[in-house]
Amino acid sequence: MTKNPDPASKPLPTLADVASRAGVSTATVSRCLNAPAQVVEETRKRVLQAVQDLGYSPNFGARALAAKRTNTVGAVIPTMDNAIFARGLQAFQEELGRNGITMLVASSAYRPELEAEQIRALVARGADALLLIGHDRDPAIYRFLEARGVPALIAWAYDETAGKPSIGFDNRRAMAGLAAQVIAQGHTRLAAISAEQACNDRARERMNGVREAMQAAGLPPEGLHLIEVPYSVDHGAEAMGQLMALSPRPTAVICGNDVLAVGAMQKAQEMGLDVPRDVSVTGFDDIELARVVTPQLTTVHVPHRDMGRQAAQLLKQMIGGTPMAQSVALQTELRLRGTLGPPPG
């Protein structure tokens, strides 16, 4: 392991090498790798031992050419930090695994140019299909995928007007439902902390949802004091500091996700404010963080695991050549916990 020999200096083991070492025909080796159930246990063990001893790995390039498949699916997510995508991807991977498909993930750090590069790398590495997050991206990427015949499914967002197959939920409607609850408590001075909205349709639609609920309740949407920050607890806290310095102070702070909301709560408590007596705070996603803070966070529950599992099933069909009939909308649910109450006074 401490050497990195020139690959050319050591010829790679071939199927014939494995057959010779195991004392079987190449057809038997091939059967072991592709239809092991058809091979007697003892022979299979001998072949697998030879495979391991020689460090043989089937030539995926050649196999892909024959089967037009590599049994690899790529997923490009905006961040691995924080748990928002982790849980959904875990379910996505489990379901793919049941179908013998390996998932490879790349994380774009919310940078569109990096996402484009990673999509190209995954296609170049032979991904049969891709899972992408949200609809916002250069149309050239979709043209590239179409030219390559690589199907892509968009998750974490549902937009039937976007013309691309997607599985997700209506971020705008879900957030409008939560904001309506906040307003129903009597709040009129609303503020919001959002993740950066450029290239992030989820963040944008959630804020549109807040404004929609305000409009419906007769509150002028332009009265919403909105701060946009990068995605982290610390940035949520910093934005909260700015909002709590406003006069008059907002009585409810609607956050674009749980991570920002937890930062906002922390800051309020550090400033000696009681949540929700002095100020209400809400989140979105219902990740683990939402339930470990005191009081527990009022938020929108997203069916992460269900989405991941169904996305895998849909992609498998798409790889098989069956186009998706229509995008799939999943339901979200309000989780009314301890951080939402009536305004002070």
Place this chain on the structure above:
Amino acid sequence: MTKNPDPASKPLPTLADVASRAGVSTATVSRCLNAPAQVVEETRKRVLQAVQDLGYSPNFGARALAAKRTNTVGAVIPTMDNAIFARGLQAFQEELGRNGITMLVASSAYRPELEAEQIRALVARGADALLLIGHDRDPAIYRFLEARGVPALIAWAYDETAGKPSIGFDNRRAMAGLAAQVIAQGHTRLAAISAEQACNDRARERMNGVREAMQAAGLPPEGLHLIEVPYSVDHGAEAMGQLMALSPRPTAVICGNDVLAVGAMQKAQEMGLDVPRDVSVTGFDDIELARVVTPQLTTVHVPHRDMGRQAAQLLKQMIGGTPMAQSVALQTELRLRGTLGPPPG
């Protein structure tokens, strides 16, 4: 996007197609892709537009053959859930990105047979090198990687006796340091909640550290009441329920990581116990979760970002053919916060 045409039915665009569309020579296209700084801005834009329009992607197979590189590095981590590996990988990826290398990640769900499969898939897809977590795995995997000439670096664990290049920290010594602090507070009835220790040297070494500290303080290590559970907040809570039902009750619960510790804290508080007045709880990792709970968690801080960044630099050297002189040990730090106090009474 709704069709998955037979790849054979649509020939892939070639370098010559791109050159023809952009009205330049194939040498210019090649220069644009490999040494863009040498090409005039306007020409470069025209070529990149043609690349996008045609959905051209360089043939990595042929390039790899020529350069013996694919500029892809694979990382296999045990879980994407929770933030333990996320932050380190983010730094790893940023540093690789600065060197034009793309990172692809697979998550093994703590299953060794899945890890082996993913390592083979990444090598088959042309990974130049691999980042692996911890030392525990079938020696056949190391033989396979050596046969393929693919260097691998082990992270999140430091063990100079293991004979494999690694970057990480001494889990045993770090945990022994924390346990010594717990004992110094006067605790004698210690319990521990650990992640599953099979195939997880980090978990095992941490518990060895607890026993080492007990021994050094004259407490019989076999008196440690240890519960092993899967890695989740809920499992930490469940284990805490069992420990708090013991008679006499342990006065300090040392947890193998922050996630389990946060679950344990929650459970104690649900049972009406005050942390740390009635029972002390400690974690390990210092992830975001540790600072958002009340009181904040006493834990061991791990230099995740520093480890990721240095791992990328080391792997780059290994890809270049420079063997690692010796494994790298990083320092951890105790974070004494609110969940550790003297025993009751």
